[in-house]
Amino acid sequence: MKAIEQIGLTALRQIDPEMAHRIALKALNTGVLRLPGQITSSRLETELAGLALPNPLGLAAGFDKNAEALAQLSRAGFGFVEVGAATPKPQPGNQRPRLFRLPEDDAVINRFGFNNDGMEVIADRLERRPEGAIIGLNLGANKDSDDRSEDYARVLSRCGPFVDFATINVSSPNTENLRDLQGAAALEALLLKVTEARDWLPRRIPLFLKIAPDLTDPELADVARITLARGIDGIVATNTTLSRRGLKSAKQSEKGGLSGAPLFSRSTRILAQLYDLTDGRVPLIGVGGVASAEDAYAKIRAGASAVQLYTALSYKGLSLAAEIVQGLDTILQRDGFANVADAVGTGRMDWL
Numbered sequence: 001m002k003a004i005e006q007i008g009l010t011a012l013r014q015i016d017p018e019m020a021h022r023i024a025l026k027a028l029n030t031g032v033l034r035l036p037g038q039i040t041s042s043r044l045e046t047e048l049a050g051l052a053l054p055n056p057l058g059l060a061a062g063f064d065k066n067a068e069a070l071a072q073l074s075r076a077g078f079g080f081v082e083v084g085a086a087t088p089k090p091q092p093g094n095q096r097p098r099l100f101r102l103p104e105d106d107a108v109i110n111r112f113g114f115n116n117d118g119m120e121v122i123a124d125r126l127e128r129r130p131e132g133a134i135i136g137l138n139l140g141a142n143k144d145s146d147d148r149s150e151d152y153a154r155v156l157s158r159c160g161p162f163v164d165f166a167t168i169n170v171s172s173p174n175t176e177n178l179r180d181l182q183g184a185a186a187l188e189a190l191l192l193k194v195t196e197a198r199d200w201l202p203r204r205i206p207l208f209l210k211i212a213p214d215l216t217d218p219e220l221a222d223v224a225r226i227t228l229a230r231g232i233d234g235i236v237a238t239n240t241t242l243s244r245r246g247l248k249s250a251k252q253s254e255k256g257g258l259s260g261a262p263l264f265s266r267s268t269r270i271l272a273q274l275y276d277l278t279d280g281r282v283p284l285i286g287v288g289g290v291a292s293a294e295d296a297y298a299k300i301r302a303g304a305s306a307v308q309l310y311t312a313l314s315y316k317g318l319s320l321a322a323e324i325v326q327g328l329d330t331i332l333q334r335d336g337f338a339n340v341a342d343a344v345g346t347g348r349m350d351w352l
Contacts, residue, residue: 111256264289275303293327301347
């Protein structure tokens, strides 16, 4: 981490975390940080559901909810960037405060509630996206929607022409009853409607399904079965958790989804389960607690074709992306893998 980044992080930790995040986004757009650009090698280049990635590390949805810093984030070392979640209508989300640091646990709790500028504004920004970057959009539903499945389809129809992939987010714990869409019957109906909307796009883009880490084994098996049956291109495992097991922070009782280090083992175990349930036929994106190259490598060996991070950036800064990618290249070389794809799933039995 560079000195200027360390000074900035120290200052931002003294203020409200949501305000600090807004300031960080604005600072990023000023160009104050020197960004490394694309980082790649023959070991790091990989394919994810037909997408040619320069490296397998992505930025998870939530960091840039409204697609405001696409040009800068695409030069920060990530192999791909996911923005959103976007809903049809703009919405303010839940009341503040709604973002809480848990430094004793290297974690964060949020209860944002899909606050965003709405699909029209976000689509306009995506249309002006930088060339050469792999950019995806996280799809959401409005809190007051009468038909949430229709919301996902509408956002995809409006924004789909301007992105390389879309993620169906049915796992946020901060919109009432949203996680009910992970039930077998509701999920079948939702995926049918969204894939039909995808068929009307000018070009076919991959669709990913983002799931919760709190599913039971039978529910996870349903997700795997339906994903295969409906032709979904990948599974993002996982979103934030409602569990508070093992936390030390006094803020552990705050409502919302927990992300960061405490989620690592739980989400990585789900990766390994999904890899086995799908016989490795569905690309998996590992999310939850990634804060180092070794963390990313562990998720890949558990079954992930690519990984994403977000929470660790609030503690270690944006330069963490380049550190992880460069470190992963070194680890792959150390362990004799000619390409990252060769490592996928090789360590899954450690998690089962």
